[in-house]
Amino acid sequence: MGDVTGNREHYTSLCRMCDNRCGINVYVENGTIVEITGLKEHKWNHGRLCVKGRLAVDMVNAPDRILKPLKRIGRKWEEINLDQAYDEIAEKIKKIQSTWGDRSMSVWKGEALGFLTQENLYRRFIHAIGSPNYFSNDSQCYVGRWLGYALVTGDWATQDFIKSKCAVIWASNPPYSQPNLTQSILNGRERSGKLIVIDVRLSAIARQADEFVQILPGTDGALAHGIARQLIEDDNISHAFIDKYTIGFETYAQYVKIFTPNLVEKHTGVPAETVVHLAREIGSRRPKVAFYAGNGLEHHENGINNVRAIACLDGLLGNLDHEGGNFIAEKPGLRDLTLYKDKPLRHLGPIGADKYSVLYDFRKECHTISAMDSILNEKPYPLKGMILAGANPALTNPNSQKVIKALKALELFVVRDLFMTETAKLADYVLPAATFLENSELHCHPIHQIIGLSTEIVTFPECDSEHIFLKKLASRLGIENYFPWKDNDELNRWLLQDTTITLETLRDHPEGFEYKPRRFLKHQKDGLTTPSGKFEFVSKYLKGHGYSELPEYVPPAYRCSPNPEYPYVMVTGARKVFYTHGRNRNFKQCRSAIPNPDIEMHPIDAEILGVKTGDIVTLTSTVGSVDIPVKVVHKSKILPGVTQVTHGWQESNINLLTHDDRNDPIDGFPLMKSVEIKITPKQDGSRNH
Ligand code: SF4
Incomplete structure (x- = not known):
């Protein structure tokens, strides 16, 4: 129990209404969460709570929340007992395995119920039953940017906005997507910095910028190359970084020569003089330049090379892993829940991995769009069963009509969610799930390198956490040895086992516990995690997979x-x-x-x-x-x-x-x-x- 004042209990936890993981105070009266406020001591949000965070009270107590397992009977839903639901689902999974093979089962993990631990639990579960088919929304959101950066720098760095002299927000609107990130950006600008926003719309963050550059959709790669060309022409680049820590500079520099300010204007709609001005503004503040690449960059036919083009600017500016630049956070060293080392299953043909092998090689993500073809056409093999947690592809995947047709065609479709979404309406079973306020989970905050623990504050009898759901299902499928932890605390202790951090330490530090002091310029000693160990203006890996080694710009159709x-x-x-x-x-x-x-x-x-x-x-x-x-x-x-x-x-x-x-x-x-x-x-x- 938390601290008690009168009939009010007080708990501390972390908000997961978006990816910012702000520290929160949660107040409970008579077993019901009644108020959430920002936690002043937390290093990230310093007491701020955004409007989305406040909505968590409505979410957990919502009158239309699913609290009982539902089974489709014809066109109607029938409430059934939780054990009966799990028993029936397990039997249907076994039937799919015996009729079609293990790989015809799949899981799909969304973000409405949680993030990293849940992701890895689902990866573990599906490999434990012998299928490589782990899907998530990441194969069409976020990973395009991660991959674009990883191909160049080995990782997607976070941004040290607080110490930067120039923040460049490219195709993102943090006040609406990650509200409390905005404060870091504005604080950084307040100290000594400059805020530049590049986007197709005059967004909320663009209205607060020192400079707003409006660009035509999908032409960002041309602008990045134009900035690069100008930086090189002005000799406003970090030779120390380029000479020692990069490969392919000469080839890249030769390529970007064609992106003259006039050509860039023709492609992007950004005036030629703005291209020159931008390069000089950014270049004059190097290396303390922090770039944030937003989701607006990745949903194009040329998305990944647009991101690579922006990532290449780090190599010219020398801001990679520099204080005030793009900081590569170290990991806390949690144990790995996934089974890719012990049971890789690559030989079973993860769906989409043949066509998009880069996506699979780097992220072990199957391709959700290809999943629809596997269901409808049974190619490359039939996909017959799916457990989907906290995602809504009927609304969020492209070509919804086809998605709906495909999901309806599954032999077994189980949805775990808080509400009856458009996707849940297509399911055979809809199972109640736990919110982040009903689940204890480890969370890391890369920019400060802190780790924290969310708290199980309230419970609803039939709303299992994802861990407990998978554990119960695993025991019915004869793979209980993969889920040996009796509860979330035991799982969290196991995850922390290779570190010096304990659950007790985390409970004593609701403000977040620094798992490692930040170190900058780590590549000088350790190299980067790219195939060459260096910053890659050109990618031999991509060339080996039949793609251009350069981040070539292809105009949108x-x-x-x-x-x-x-x-x-x-x-x-x-x-x-x-x-x-x-x-x-x-x-x-x-x-x-x-x-x-x-x-x-x-x-x-x-x-x-x-x-x-x-x-x-x-x-x-x-x-x-x-x-x-x-x-x-x-x-x-x-x-x-x-x-x-x-x-x-x-x-x-x-x-x-x-x-x-x-x-x-x-x-x-x-x-x-x-x-x-x-x-x-x-x-x-x-x-x-
Ligand atoms: S920014 Fe808002 S929604 Fe996101 S974690 Fe923080 S309080 Fe929650």
């Missing part, structure tokens, strides 16, 4: 071969402050603040189309169509011809328009942020879903 039938370009997925991805749409206060999806449109386009804010238009791509209300924005917010539509809305599911067959050739990421569409005003104002 809407620029190099425009289709006059689909004259607008659509960007999807800009964040909203109340919503995290497709979540929170069922919370009343979120809906009253932001009730509808909409399409952001430049006033010139609105005039051409003859529409105003609130009018309904039909958006059509070569994949499908959807109706949505218009929001005419200020002319500075978005460029004419470019539109932005928020994702995650069942009412206007934008992934009915997105392609599942136009993927980045290296990592398989889908085209979601430079989609060609046409826009037709609805004369009668009605809206079809």
Whole structure:
């Protein structure tokens, strides 16, 4: 029990409503969480709690939360006993294994229920039953950026904004996606820095920037190469870093020569003089320059090379692992839950690993988009069963119609979630799950190299944590030896076993415990974790896999071969402050603040189309169509011809328009942020879903 004052108990924990893991105080009355506030002592948020964090109270107590196991009987749901649900699911898994083979089972881990430990538990479970098919939302969000950086530097560094002299936020809007990260960025700028934002929209962070550079969607690689060319021409580069710690500089420098300011302007819409100015502003502050590469970069057919192009700037500026630059955090040394060493299962053909081997080699991620083909066409082999936890691919994967058809075709589809999502509606079984306030889990915070422990504060009888769910299922499948820990505490102790940290230490340090003092410039002694051990302007690894060794810029299709039938370009997925991805749409206060999806449109386009804010238009791509209300924005917010539509809305599911067959050739990421569409005003104002 936490500290008690009157009828109020007080606990400390970590918020997991987004990836920032802020320290929180949680107050409980009569067994119910009634209030959450920011924890002043926590090194990351210093007492701040954002609006998303406050929503955790609504989430845990939501009246529409799933608290009982549900089984589909025809078109209806029937509440069943938890043991019965687990027994039946285990029997169906065994049947799939014996009929189709172990690899026809799969798991899919989303983020609504937790992050790293859950991810590794699911990886462990699926390998324990003999299948390599671990899926997650990472194969179409986040990993594109991680991979782009990892191919160049060996890792995706975090940003030392506090000590930086220049923060460059590229295609991201932290005030809405990671609210408390924004404070570090602004504090850094306050001290001695400069904030530059590069994006297609005048976002919340762009409005606070010293310089905002508006760019056409999917052309970021050209701008990065233009900046690189200018830095090299001005000899404003770190020769000490380039000479000692990089490979391929000459080849790269030769390649970027073609990206003159005028050519960059032609590709990106960024004025030539701005390209030169940007390079000089950034170069004059090196090496204390921190780049944050956002999700806007990775959802293009050329996404990974756009990220590589930006990552290459670190090599020129010498900011990699430098104080005030892009800092490569060390890990705390937790034990590995996965079985890739003992049971690699690569020979069983993880789905998507043949086509996107880079994604699998680096991240051990199967490809969710390819999973739909395996279900529907049984190629390369049939995928028949899936346990999906805290994800909503019916709304968030491209080509939703196909996704829905595929998930319906599974022989066994089990969804674990807090709410009846569009994906859960397709399941055979929907199982109640625990929120982060009902689960004790280890969390690391790389920028400060601190580790913390979330607290199990309340419990609901049938809402098992993912660990306990998998443990119970494993015992029914005869693989209980892979889940020997009796509870989450025992699991956490096992994870910490190779460190000097104990659970008791973590409980004594709700503000986070520094697992290692930060060290900068580690590559000078240890090298980098790339194949060459050096910073790679060119990648021999990619060349060996049939790709260009250079981060070559390929213009997006809407620029190099425009289709006059689909004259607008659509960007999807800009964040909203109340919503995290497709979540929170069922919370009343979120809906009253932001009730509808909409399409952001430049006033010139609105005039051409003859529409105003609130009018309904039909958006059509070569994949499908959807109706949505218009929001005419200020002319500075978005460029004419470019539109932005928020994702995650069942009412206007934008992934009915997105392609599942136009993927980045290296990592398989889908085209979601430079989609060609046409826009037709609805004369009668009605809206079809
Ligand atoms: S930024 Fe907000 S939502 Fe994210 S962890 Fe912190 S308080 Fe929670």
